[in-house]
Amino acid sequence: MFNYRVKALIKRELQEKLLSKAFVLMTLLLPVFMIGIVGVQTLLMNIPSEGNTIEIITYSDTLESKLKDIILEESFVKDSSLIPTIKTLSENDFEKYLDEKENDLLSGQLNGIIFIPKSALKDKKIKYYSKTPKNFRLLEKIDNPINQVLMEQYFSSKNIPMEELEYARKWVDITSFKISEDEDVKEAGYGGLILSYLFSFLLYLSLLMMGSMVMQAVIQEKSNRIVEVLLSSVTSKELMTGKIFGAAITGVLQMSIWLIPVILVASTTWFMIPQEAMIDVTFLQIAYLLFNFFLGLLIFVGLFTMVGSIFENPQDAQSGMWPIMMLVMIPFFISMSMIENPDNPVANIASMAPFSAIIVMPAKMAMVDVSIWKVILSTLVNIATVFAIFPIAGKIFRVGIMSSGRKPKWSEVVKWLKYKY
Amino acid sequence: MIALELKNLSKSFGELKAVDDASFTVPEGSIFGLLGRNGAGKTTTIRMMMNIIMPDSGEIKFRGIEAGPEFNSKVGYLPEERGLYKKMKVLDTLLFFAEIKGKKGKKIRKLAKEYLEKFELTDRMNSKIEDLSKGNQQKVQFISTLLHDPEILILDELFSGLDPINTNLMKDVILDLKTKGKIILFSTHVMSFAEKMCDHIAIIDHGKIKLNGAMNEIKAERSRLNVSLNYDGDISFLQNHPIIKSISNYGNSVGIKVNEEKDIQTLLKLLVDNKIVVKKFDANDISLEEIFIDLVGKEDTEVKHV
Numbered sequence: 203m204f205n206y207r208v209k210a211l212i213k214r215e216l217q218e219k220l221l222s223k224a225f226v227l228m229t230l231l232l233p234v235f236m237i238g239i240v241g242v243q244t245l246l247m248n249i250p251s252e253g254n255t256i257e258i259i260t261y262s263d264t265l266e267s268k269l270k271d272i273i274l275e276e277s278f279v280k281d282s283s284l285i286p287t288i289k290t291l292s293e294n295d296f297e298k299y300l301d302e303k304e305n306d307l308l309s310g311q312l313n314g315i316i317f318i319p320k321s322a323l324k325d326k327k328i329k330y331y332s333k334t335p336k337n338f339r340l341l342e343k344i345d346n347p348i349n350q351v352l353m354e355q356y357f358s359s360k361n362i363p364m365e366e367l368e369y370a371r372k373w374v375d376i377t378s379f380k381i382s383e384d385e386d387v388k389e390a391g392y393g394g395l396i397l398s399y400l401f402s403f404l405l406y407l408s409l410l411m412m413g414s415m416v417m418q419a420v421i422q423e424k425s426n427r428i429v430e431v432l433l434s435s436v437t438s439k440e441l442m443t444g445k446i447f448g449a450a451i452t453g454v455l456q457m458s459i460w461l462i463p464v465i466l467v468a469s470t471t472w473f474m475i476p477q478e479a480m481i482d483v484t485f486l487q488i489a490y491l492l493f494n495f496f497l498g499l500l501i502f503v504g505l506f507t508m509v510g511s512i513f514e515n516p517q518d519a520q521s522g523m524w525p526i527m528m529l530v531m532i533p534f535f536i537s538m539s540m541i542e543n544p545d546n547p548v549a550n551i552a553s554m555a556p557f558s559a560i561i562v563m564p565a566k567m568a569m570v571d572v573s574i575w576k577v578i579l580s581t582l583v584n585i586a587t588v589f590a591i592f593p594i595a596g597k598i599f600r601v602g603i604m605s606s607g608r609k610p611k612w613s614e615v616v617k618w619l620k621y622k623y
Numbered sequence: 624m625i626a627l628e629l630k631n632l633s634k635s636f637g638e639l640k641a642v643d644d645a646s647f648t649v650p651e652g653s654i655f656g657l658l659g660r661n662g663a664g665k666t667t668t669i670r671m672m673m674n675i676i677m678p679d680s681g682e683i684k685f686r687g688i689e690a691g692p693e694f695n696s697k698v699g700y701l702p703e704e705r706g707l708y709k710k711m712k713v714l715d716t717l718l719f720f721a722e723i724k725g726k727k728g729k730k731i732r733k734l735a736k737e738y739l740e741k742f743e744l745t746d747r748m749n750s751k752i753e754d755l756s757k758g759n760q761q762k763v764q765f766i767s768t769l770l771h772d773p774e775i776l777i778l779d780e781l782f783s784g785l786d787p788i789n790t791n792l793m794k795d796v797i798l799d800l801k802t803k804g805k806i807i808l809f810s811t812h813v814m815s816f817a818e819k820m821c822d823h824i825a826i827i828d829h830g831k832i833k834l835n836g837a838m839n840e841i842k843a844e845r846s847r848l849n850v851s852l853n854y855d856g857d858i859s860f861l862q863n864h865p866i867i868k869s870i871s872n873y874g875n876s877v878g879i880k881v882n883e884e885k886d887i888q889t890l891l892k893l894l895v896d897n898k899i900v901v902k903k904f905d906a907n908d909i910s911l912e913e914i915f916i917d918l919v920g921k922e923d924t925e926v927k928h929v
Contacts, residue, residue, distance in 0.1 A: 206722070206723075206725050207692075207723050207725070210719065210722040210723045210727075211723065213722075214719055217715075218708075218710070218711075423706075426706045426709070427702070427704040427705065427706035428706030428707060428708060429706070430670075430675060430702040430704065430706065431700070431702055431705075431706055431707075431720070431764075431767075432723070433673070433674075433675045434673045434675065434695055434698065434700035434702070435695055435696070435700075435720070435723040435724050436692075436723055437674075437692060604670075604675060604676065621677075
């Protein structure tokens with residue numbers, strides 16, 4: 203399969219791709235870009251919503267003073283991201299007060315008014331009036347202190363010792379432990395989650411990118427007729443093999459570069475990473491990831507190459523691209539769904555199914571322990587997929603690459619499979 | 624001795640029979656012209672030789688080898704529609720095309736530079752293909768078909784789009800290759816080139832081979848009792864004249880067939896007597912164009928009033 207012709211083709215592909223500006227830029231900029239996106243997102247989410255002024259109206263003085271004790275000690279009040287004014291008003295007076303304040307609320311001078319009626323002591327139902335009542339960030343901050351105050355008020359009349367109250371007030375604090383077969387039980391951090399997210403994203407991006415890059419190249423070779431010169435020296439199978447392996451090697455190289463930071467974080471102590479975000483990967487796992495990615499490239503670049511050979515310009519190729527994009531995107535979304543529940547049945551099936559196993563299995567492995575036979579089985583499925591795709595893609599490529607003129611119908615493409623070649 | 628043989632080759636695209644039971648042979652050491660009008664089946668035939676298109680039936684053999692990768696490695700092929708990697712440099716392009724034919728190393732690099740010099744491209748060695756003029760791109764493509772030292776050159780519409788100087792350059796190279804014992808097969812619809820260069824031809828029309836053989840034999844056979852005439856004046860008086868068998872108008876010249884050998888002299892006398900200005904009067908001669916049009920252009924062969 204790898205004679206001197208295929209080697210020469212792969213060499214040319216590598217020279218062209220590795221030395222291209224696009225490759226260098228993409229390889230260097232993607233990590234920067236990703237860190238940028240995560241950074242911006244974190245930054246945006248943590249922007250203090252400056253000067254959120256709210257009023258908290260209670261039905262009684264005692265509640266008011268207790269609220270003041272607790273709320274004014276909260277960090278969000280101290281950094282003045284929330285400026286509360288706490289008052290006491292009877293229910294009847296509140297109705298009137300609300301009318302008076304309507305303009306302030308509409309103009310945004312006042313962000314909202316919380317009213318704690320007497321009935322709250324029975325049913326804990328309080329009211330929030332605002333122009334933007336679904337401001338969860340704000341309510342999230344304020345609901346806990348109010349709950350605390352209501353609870354204290356409720357139990358104060360019931361003669362319950364303070365310690366008991368303290369206990370009741372406490373939230374459950376869950377510490378997660380990851381159970382694995384060969385190691386001790388360890389406290390699990392976010393590392394696995396981050397890793398899984400990262401791998402899925404890189405896989406998804408890389409497969410689509412390399413795939414469409416090769417597809418463009420095939421379309422171009424076809425439309426500027428170089429393919430006929432090539433086919434006078436190499437067979438179409440050799441040409442296709444050269445293109446796919448050229449792209450796959452480039453992709454793996456790029457992925458290796460991207461994974462260097464991960465490997466360094468996992469294997470050295472050069473980086474100060476909080477214990478809970480610690481990444482736990484072995485070299486064997488990295489090797490598996492790269493091999494799996496290589497198989498993925500063979501499969502998807504193969505499919506993209508096939509589509510590229512059918513069409514003569516990128517516009518027409520769009521219609522052939524989306525089924526393959528789906529094959530990459532759906533598994534990607536399944537991977538993302540595992541963040542909620544790594545053991546969901548769809549993910550279990552997808553991690554073993556052709557096409558999706560490429561993307562779902564590594565993501566799954568990063569989050570839960572997958573038994574080794576399952577990993578081997580899914581790898582075998584992937585290898586089988588490669589062998590199933592190549593003859594089909596080869597046949598279509600053979601006919602497609604030399605066809606020209608109008609855009610072929612899908613029914614015609616199916617007929618190509620039956621051509622005697 | 625026969626070098627390349629095509630036997631009963633057929634290829635259809637849907638309803639269209641592009642090549643229809645075509646057979647011809649190309650002898651060793653020949654410059655062979657595959658002649659036909661546009662769409663006659665030349666390119667399809669050549670693509671089948673190169674194993675780019677599979678024939679529906681028939682076989683192709685080169686010195687006992689069937690069409691396929693082994694044959695291809697002995698061929699220098701220039702397709703009708705030229706194509707090179709636009710972003711690749713000239714020298715890299717040449718070396719790449721040699722490498723997929725299995726030739727690489729210092730020798731090839733040196734040879735590539737020699738060819739570049741011959742074609743006056745030495746200073747463009749490291750330019751990208753896209754920065755070259757069309758003519759220069761053609762030259763690079765032509766060199767790429769030669770560099771791996773092929774045993775047979777297959778050139779589809781070699782001279783299309785070349786200026787006269789480059790055409791001459793190519794002609795010289797081809798004649799030079801012939802002296803080195805290479806076989807050159809080219810297709811064209813330009814008969815004047817074929818006439819000057821080919822020693823063997825095949826004429827293809829509607830996918831069928833109409834004629835195949837040595838140029839001198841073909842001509843000898845068809846030129847008897849034929850007069851190739853260039854003239855000024857009105858020769859309509861020759862219509863229905865007893866010595867005339869047929870008159871064919873080929874645009875540039877008129878081919879007149881007479882009934883007997885002695886009629887040729889009578890014809891010349893007739894022309895002079897009728898005050899026709901005779902510019903060329905070739906007895907027992909026929910141009911390739913005349914043969915071609917006789918065979919292929921049925922609609923043009925009717926005797927017209929001239």
